[in-house]
Amino acid sequence: MKKRYTISVFTEDIVGLLNRVTIVFTRRKINIESIAASDSEVQNIHRYTIVVNETEDLVKKVTLQLDKQVEVIKAVYHVDQEIIYQEIALFKVLTDILMQGGEAEHIVRAHHARVLSVEPEFTVIEKTGHKEETQHLFDELEPFGILEFVRSGRVAITKPMRTLTSIVNELENTY
Amino acid sequence: MEKLKETSRSKKQESIAPKMSGAQAVVYSLIQEGVDLIFGYPGGAIMPVYDALYDVEDKLKHILVRHEQGATHAAQGYARASGRVGVCLATSGPGATNLITGIADAQIDSTPMVCITGQVASSLLGTDAFQETDVIGISMPVTKWNFQVTRAEEIPQAIAKAFYIAKSGKPGPVLVDITKDAQFGTLDFKYKPFKGLRSYVPTPSLDFNKITAAAKMINAASRPLVLFGQGVILAEAEAEFKAFIEKADLPAAWTILGLSALDSDHYLNVGMLGMHGNYAPNKLTNKCDVLIAVGMRFDDRITGDLSRYAKQAKVIHLDIDPAEIDKNVKTDVAVLGDAKVSLEALTKCIEAKENKSWIHEFRKLEFEEYEVVINEELNPSVDELSMGEVIRSINDQTNGDSIIVTDVGQHQMVSCRYAKFKGSSKSMITSGGLGTMGFCLPAAIGAKMAVPNKQVIGIIGDGGFQMTIQELGTIFQTKIPVKIVVLNNEFLGMVRQWQELFFDKRYASTTMVNPDFQKIVEGYSIESRKVTDRRDLNGAVGEMLAHEGAYFLEVKVAKENNVFPMVPTGASVSEIRLK
Numbered sequence: 001m002k003k004r005y006t007i008s009v010f011t012e013d014i015v016g017l018l019n020r021v022t023i024v025f026t027r028r029k030i031n032i033e034s035i036a037a038s039d040s041e042v043q044n045i046h047r048y049t050i051v052v053n054e055t056e057d058l059v060k061k062v063t064l065q066l067d068k069q070v071e072v073i074k075a076v077y078h079v080d081q082e083i084i085y086q087e088i089a090l091f092k093v094l095t096d097i098l099m100q101g102g103e104a105e106h107i108v109r110a111h112h113a114r115v116l117s118v119e120p121e122f123t124v125i126e127k128t129g130h131k132e133e134t135q136h137l138f139d140e141l142e143p144f145g146i147l148e149f150v151r152s153g154r155v156a157i158t159k160p161m162r163t164l165t166s167i168v169n170e171l172e173n174t175y
Numbered sequence: 176m177e178k179l180k181e182t183s184r185s186k187k188q189e190s191i192a193p194k195m196s197g198a199q200a201v202v203y204s205l206i207q208e209g210v211d212l213i214f215g216y217p218g219g220a221i222m223p224v225y226d227a228l229y230d231v232e233d234k235l236k237h238i239l240v241r242h243e244q245g246a247t248h249a250a251q252g253y254a255r256a257s258g259r260v261g262v263c264l265a266t267s268g269p270g271a272t273n274l275i276t277g278i279a280d281a282q283i284d285s286t287p288m289v290c291i292t293g294q295v296a297s298s299l300l301g302t303d304a305f306q307e308t309d310v311i312g313i314s315m316p317v318t319k320w321n322f323q324v325t326r327a328e329e330i331p332q333a334i335a336k337a338f339y340i341a342k343s344g345k346p347g348p349v350l351v352d353i354t355k356d357a358q359f360g361t362l363d364f365k366y367k368p369f370k371g372l373r374s375y376v377p378t379p380s381l382d383f384n385k386i387t388a389a390a391k392m393i394n395a396a397s398r399p400l401v402l403f404g405q406g407v408i409l410a411e412a413e414a415e416f417k418a419f420i421e422k423a424d425l426p427a428a429w430t431i432l433g434l435s436a437l438d439s440d441h442y443l444n445v446g447m448l449g450m451h452g453n454y455a456p457n458k459l460t461n462k463c464d465v466l467i468a469v470g471m472r473f474d475d476r477i478t479g480d481l482s483r484y485a486k487q488a489k490v491i492h493l494d495i496d497p498a499e500i501d502k503n504v505k506t507d508v509a510v511l512g513d514a515k516v517s518l519e520a521l522t523k524c525i526e527a528k529e530n531k532s533w534i535h536e537f538r539k540l541e542f543e544e545y546e547v548v549i550n551e552e553l554n555p556s557v558d559e560l561s562m563g564e565v566i567r568s569i570n571d572q573t574n575g576d577s578i579i580v581t582d583v584g585q586h587q588m589v590s591c592r593y594a595k596f597k598g599s600s601k602s603m604i605t606s607g608g609l610g611t612m613g614f615c616l617p618a619a620i621g622a623k624m625a626v627p628n629k630q631v632i633g634i635i636g637d638g639g640f641q642m643t644i645q646e647l648g649t650i651f652q653t654k655i656p657v658k659i660v661v662l663n664n665e666f667l668g669m670v671r672q673w674q675e676l677f678f679d680k681r682y683a684s685t686t687m688v689n690p691d692f693q694k695i696v697e698g699y700s701i702e703s704r705k706v707t708d709r710r711d712l713n714g715a716v717g718e719m720l721a722h723e724g725a726y727f728l729e730v731k732v733a734k735e736n737n738v739f740p741m742v743p744t745g746a747s748v749s750e751i752r753l754k
Contacts, residue, residue, distance in 0.1 A: 011374070012372075012374055015323075016311060016312075016315070016323075019312065019315055020315055023315060023316045027316065060501075061498070061501070061502055064497055064498040064500075064502075065498045067497070067498070068496065068497070068498045070319065070320045070340055070372065070374065070375045071320075071372070071374050071375070072374060073373065073374040168373065171373045171374070171376070172373045174376070174380075175370075175371035175372065175373055175375070175376070
């Protein structure tokens with residue numbers, strides 16, 4: 001059964017490594033729903049957070065093939081219950097629609113969205129949350145006209161207590 | 176700009192560091208790695224390295240091939256016959272892209288290879304400069320590792336790392352792309368062999384709980400079957416493997432990359448697995464109670480329909496690569512590690528016993544296959560020559576002590592099925608995973624250079640011969656005494672066989688109208704003979720083997736013979752057809 005999985009890939013900080021990581025998905029024609037690249041808590045170690053909708057069997061094989069890449073330090077996968085995750089979405093709307101003192105302003109308040117910037121012509125609203133939440137705000141604002149929309153990839157923190165530092169220490173002691 | 180990380184843990188004494196160019200550093204790094212032979216083809220972006228090679232010809236011999244693909248297959252042949260790393264050199268752009276087929280072949284067949292390519296100057300990267308191609312991007316899916324060097328001082332460590340990665344753990348091809356300005360730049364040359372990376376565990380350590388669990392399963396088995404692949408050869412675990420199967424009387428069947436690791440006439444050698452393998456091991460895969468896979472990866476050509484593959488059996492999988500476990504066949508016990516170490520530990524834990532009646536089942540099926548297929552292939556009752564009788568003649572006259580290199584197709588399957596090996600591992604060199612036509616001729620050249628004191632016989636079809644026929648020029652120039660046997664059926668035989676069986680004999684584009692091959696090799700001053708009559712076969716093979724230089728033997732074989740047995744696509748291994 002297909003399910004949403006979050007794959008965390010910890011890598012050395014090297015040009016082109018993202019390509020090597022995505023090739024593993026491309027080869028099996030797996031669609032990456034979202035991807036976020038960032039630093040980790042350990043200096044010079046990058047992490048990619050990749051979300052896919054696939055069967056566990058396939059996700060397991062892909063994770064092993066990611067782990068096999070020479071400069072991948074560790075690859076792990078989790079279901080939503082095993083992680084704390086968040087996404088951020090930005091909305092650009094006409095300032096006018098918020099000025100009319102009506103429903104649009106009420107929607108923004110009800111969603112606890114933040115106003116990042118107000119310009120004479122447009123306003124930028126920020127909403128962080130799960131995809132369903134940012135999508136909900138999108139659906140409600142859409143009738144008023146959304147000039148631009150962007151949503152980040154998922155970032156996730158895992159619940160298990162094993163730290164990256166301990167994994168790295170173990171690896172450094174064995175090679 | 177990225178830097179290669181300093182990962183060497185032990186601070187070795189650093190000897191004097193001579194100043195030299197990046198190009199010289201490439202050459203001296205290779206020499207430091209113990210390389211004495213490389214295959215390549217010059218061109219604009221790699222010219223500084225060629226210039227540096229000119230000064231060290233006595234230490235580092237360069238073989239000028241006739242096409243970069245030939246360099247990769249020659250390096251593969253060299254690596255497979257010797258167990259050492261094969262090295263090739265090419266220029267940027269088309270030179271680099273011509274390497275890709277060989278790199279892909281080495282990747283899927285786990286062959287250690289280092290490819291060094293020239294690249295346009297770093298200031299021109301990404302500008303569509305003359306002969307610029309993104310070889311890092313192109314080669315990424317088919318290399319174990321690759322890296323672009325843009326500064327001279329990165330060269331020694333990049334090459335050290337390349338060799339370390341190519342040969343450690345599960346071997347594979349790596350590519351180092353070096354910009355022309357890095358080749359021209361200068362550095363203080365210091366060479367330190369690479370010791371390891373924290374992100375890369377080449378050989379997982381052995382888990383004794385798994386050994387115990389596997390041993391328990393083997394001890395309880397009454398119908399065990401061992402499948403072995405190239406992992407046994409790569410780990411140089413031939414002796415450990417033999418001790419393992421002999422102790423518990425385990426019948427063992429091989430993949431074509433595992434061939435030659437166990438003597439052909441060993442009483443526990445039950446033959447070849449897979450689509451055109453032997454009848455008994457395929458049939459009995461679906462009857463065994465414990466299946467023990469050693470250094471093989473359950474390729475689809477081995478397993479046939481996975482949903483009906485050994486479902487009755489408990490599966491033990493010994494492999495060095497965690498990503499292979501459960502990839503195709505679900506494993507009950509996975510033993511990760513180097514085959515040599517795993518087998519030695521496992522042999523200690525298994526009980527000595529006999530499986531006479533089980534082994535007798537193999538013998539019965541072997542007899543059946545002999546009666547229906549093998550006898551006619553080796554001793555044809557018709558006038559036309561068969562491929563099998565050519566292999567038999569070679570067996571008879573070499574006593575299983577030659578290196579056989581094959582191309583891809585019917586002749587390959589026949590060679591693997593009938594070639595005999597005795598006491599000589601690393602003696603079957605064939606393109607297994609990728610199935611690269613054109614592999615044989617250059618691979619045979621490389622193999623002969625690796626093991627000059629052994630007879631190296633390349634067996635090729637008329638189709639594959641013409642795919643890399645230009646390497647006859649390499650043979651002519653180097654005078655390398657390889658023996659070339661072309662089994663000519665004037666067809667792309669394996670495709671034709673499929674057309675006959677599955678496409679209503681619609682022979683679309685499989686008929687070959689061939690030139691006079693003898694005239695062609697004559698142009699390269701290669702001795703030759705053509706056999707069209709059975710009575711001449713043994714004499715011609717003898718003449719070829721006795722000839723000191725390179726030799727070309729063409730044998731006209733039956734045009735429309737089929738390779739049997741066969742597991743048709745989509746069928747289960749136990750549905751293997753004898754005809």
